[in-house]
Amino acid sequence: MQTTxxxxxxxxxxxxxxxxxxxxxxxxxxxxxxxxxxxxxARRVRADKAAGLTxxxxxxxxxxxxxxxxxxxxxxxxxxxxxxxxxTEMVDLALSRLAAITDADWWIDHQSAQxxxxxxxxxxxxxxxxxxxQSV
Ligand SMILES: [Zn+2]
Numbered sequence: 001m002q003t004t005x006x007x008x009x010x011x012x013x014x015x016x017x018x019x020x021x022x023x024x025x026x027x028x029x030x031x032x033x034x035x036x037x038x039x040x041x042a043r044r045v046r047a048d049k050a051a052g053l054t055x056x057x058x059x060x061x062x063x064x065x066x067x068x069x070x071x072x073x074x075x076x077x078x079x080x081x082x083x084x085x086x087x088t089e090m091v092d093l094a095l096s097r098l099a100a101i102t103d104a105d106w107w108i109d110h111q112s113a114q115x116x117x118x119x120x121x122x123x124x125x126x127x128x129x130x131x132x133x134q135s136v
Contacts, residue, residue: 003028009035055104063104066111071098073113086132094120 003017005028013036017024035043045057048064055063078091097120101107110116118126 005031005036007031007036007039008033009039011036011039013037052102053104053107054102059104059108063107066107067098070107070111070113070116071095074098074117077113086129090121090125090129091117093125097121 001017001024002014003024004012004014006012013031015031017027019027034040041061044064045061048060051064053060053063053067074091074095078088078095081087081091094117098116107116110119121129
């Protein structure tokens with residue numbers, strides 16, 4: 001069912017809603033309480049620029065998603081390792097270096113957590129962490 005939504009930002013969007021009437025009503029309430037997609041994207045780009053990403057608006061929006069995703073995956077790895085030790089140290093070092101990367105292009109080129117982590121650490125550092133992890 002085609003429904004016109006008047007968003008909180010004042011813009012209107014036409015959406016296709018399916019399902020029973022009460023579900024559609026709920027969806028309408030949820031959508032009207034939010035800004036439209038364009039305003040939401042613009043808001044995110046502003047936030048991401050404030051967070052220091054550089055590039056075109058389109059690159060920044062894309063890179064911000066990648067950065068959030070990669071960082072969350074690396075944090076997961078850290079959460080899984082039982083105790084503080086060489087592995088968590090390595091992850092912290094990689095995360096602190098990743099936090100300094102503001103080039104949207106770089107993030108678009110490093111979309112996997114493993115790629116991003118490896119790019120942040122030298123081979124010597126990785127070898128050193130591995131050696132220490134084995135001797136624990
Ligand atoms: Zn809007």
